[in-house]
Amino acid sequence: MSEERINTVARPIIYLATFLLIGIPLIYPVGLPIKVSQSTIDFYNQIESMPEGSVVIMNFNVETFGWDELESQLVSITKHLISRPVKVIYVSDMALGPAFIEKTLKMASPQIEKHNKEYGQDYVIAGYLAGESAVAAIASDFHKLISVDYYGHSIEGTFLDDVKDGSDIDLVISVDCFGGTSPYIRHFYLSFGTPILTGTLGGGVPSAINNVQVGQIKSYLGGIPGGAEFEYLSGFPGVGITSSDAMTIVHLMGIALIILGNIVLLSRKIGGRV
Amino acid sequence: MDVLVVIASILAVISTLTYYTTLSGWPNPFYSYAEYAYLGSVMGWSTVIALNYIIDRGVTPLTQGALTPLGGLILGILMWTRFSKKYGYIARIPISISVGIGLGLTLRTVIFSDFIQQIQRTIMPVWTGEPINSFNNLVTIVSMIATMLFFFFSIERKGPLKGIAEIGEYSIFIAFGTYFAANFMGRFGLLIGRINFLLAPDKMITSLTVSIILLILLILMKKTNTLEKFMPE
Numbered sequence A: 001m002s003e004e005r006i007n008t009v010a011r012p013i014i015y016l017a018t019f020l021l022i023g024i025p026l027i028y029p030v031g032l033p034i035k036v037s038q039s040t041i042d043f044y045n046q047i048e049s050m051p052e053g054s055v056v057i058m059n060f061n062v063e064t065f066g067w068d069e070l071e072s073q074l075v076s077i078t079k080h081l082i083s084r085p086v087k088v089i090y091v092s093d094m095a096l097g098p099a100f101i102e103k104t105l106k107m108a109s110p111q112i113e114k115h116n117k118e119y120g121q122d123y124v125i126a127g128y129l130a131g132e133s134a135v136a137a138i139a140s141d142f143h144k145l146i147s148v149d150y151y152g153h154s155i156e157g158t159f160l161d162d163v164k165d166g167s168d169i170d171l172v173i174s175v176d177c178f179g180g181t182s183p184y185i186r187h188f189y190l191s192f193g194t195p196i197l198t199g200t201l202g203g204g205v206p207s208a209i210n211n212v213q214v215g216q217i218k219s220y221l222g223g224i225p226g227g228a229e230f231e232y233l234s235g236f237p238g239v240g241i242t243s244s245d246a247m248t249i250v251h252l253m254g255i256a257l258i259i260l261g262n263i264v265l266l267s268r269k270i271g272g273r274v
Numbered sequence B: 001m002d003v004l005v006v007i008a009s010i011l012a013v014i015s016t017l018t019y020y021t022t023l024s025g026w027p028n029p030f031y032s033y034a035e036y037a038y039l040g041s042v043m044g045w046s047t048v049i050a051l052n053y054i055i056d057r058g059v060t061p062l063t064q065g066a067l068t069p070l071g072g073l074i075l076g077i078l079m080w081t082r083f084s085k086k087y088g089y090i091a092r093i094p095i096s097i098s099v100g101i102g103l104g105l106t107l108r109t110v111i112f113s114d115f116i117q118q119i120q121r122t123i124m125p126v127w128t129g130e131p132i133n134s135f136n137n138l139v140t141i142v143s144m145i146a147t148m149l150f151f152f153f154s155i156e157r158k159g160p161l162k163g164i165a166e167i168g169e170y171s172i173f174i175a176f177g178t179y180f181a182a183n184f185m186g187r188f189g190l191l192i193g194r195i196n197f198l199l200a201p202d203k204m205i206t207s208l209t210v211s212i213i214l215l216i217l218l219i220l221m222k223k224t225n226t227l228e229k230f231m232p233e
Helices: A003-027 A038-048 A064-083 A097-107 A109-114 A131-140 A181-192 A202-214 A223-234 A239-270 B003-024 B029-063 B068-083 B088-122 B131-150 B160-198 B204-223
Strands: A055-061 A087-092 A123-128 A171-176 A196-200 A219-222
Touching: A003 A239, A003 B160, A038 A064, A038 A171, A038 A196, A038 A219, A038 A223, A055 A064, A055 A097, A055 A181, A064 A097, A064 A109, A064 A171, A064 A196, A064 A223, A064 A239, A064 B160, A087 A097, A097 A109, A097 A123, A123 B029, A131 A181, A131 B088, A171 A181, A181 A196, A181 A202, A181 B088, A196 A202, A196 A223, A202 A219, A202 A223, A202 B088, A202 B160, A219 A223, A223 A239, A223 B160, A239 B160, B003 B029, B003 B160, B003 B204, B029 B068, B029 B204, B068 B088, B088 B131, B131 B160
Parallel strands: A055 A087, A055 A171, A087 A123, A171 A196, A196 A219
Antiparallel strands: none
């Protein structure tokens, strides 16, 4: 069979197999066990250890393409923060980010009601921050850049009155599509020693591990598995846990395809066709 | 349920599935229209957010008496001179100022975060008392030195240097493998998220219906050679 023929036949089969191997476990969950990794435990413990009244910046470095992978992290972290006695400033360094902040808070609205969280007293959507210069600006003088919230309302009278600069921020959590954590490392961790947590897409995990080893960030969540582990640990099951079966199964298929592809290539090399 | 939410949900299903028509391998108008619709909506949204940002962080404080945003607003206005052939050169001033500020802000700290602290991390004991930690430290030290020597081009690679550079080369391959695996997980994560969206109980029938209609249309148009005809120019 020619290589072109193999590609023509194999591609649709692989697409169909991928769709089925993802779709079936989503409709009929297998219930494969979830082992919570140390990084997720550290992430959880860092939030749990924040004393009452701590101020947390939660950065949504999220674009449309990353939402599906980061949804489980964003929603479970937000729900967990709401359940804790901390005050949260929601920001985004992506133009599309504020839409996802609103969407996430809407999904977490039962928790907001349950814990009697009030906009302005417990959380504020500060909205869009245009790039690293904006992060540097809020670290040096918060009110110089932000005088109104995302909806254009004055932030006077909110808990932000007590936030003067980066030294008043007790924790930064950045969930990233495009390395949104780096400016916070540079302007919060290096200047004030603020602990930083990050959530990343699967592709960002190696960099996050490096940052943890260097000590710049406390811990990380990686992709859907990280989101699923955090959902499990924090007791807010969601889309991560329902997707974890599909993730495991489709990974096995990927590994099988890589092995199969290498066997085909090897046999062709032996047969002198490559 | 709100009618608008239902309509938005149906449109989201249609957009997702029209994007996946690219898997057919045929250039087709459904994919192109979905692409243009995405670009259009993202540009629209980003423009509104950017305008609000200028109003909230620049114009409003100015009207309240704060003069700090004035310089930024003037530089921002100067950017628009790019559209003029005669005064286009003026736009270079705000661009160079913003590049300078950006570089200054980053370089002030990047030397610590991306250079000194990274080097500090590689200064570690070879034996920690725990075999696994010691092995990890040894791997980090050896691969770091070997990889740096791999990029050392001033001396011809022969003898021990050649061997160490080869270790560096393999370390890079292993790192590439790690990044590939992480990206593999990420890409499937995105796909799982989309399929989860399509197979949600309230969208499953819509997804199935739209899939069948798209498939029939694609095959019909392919058979009648009309795929190209409806492609946007």
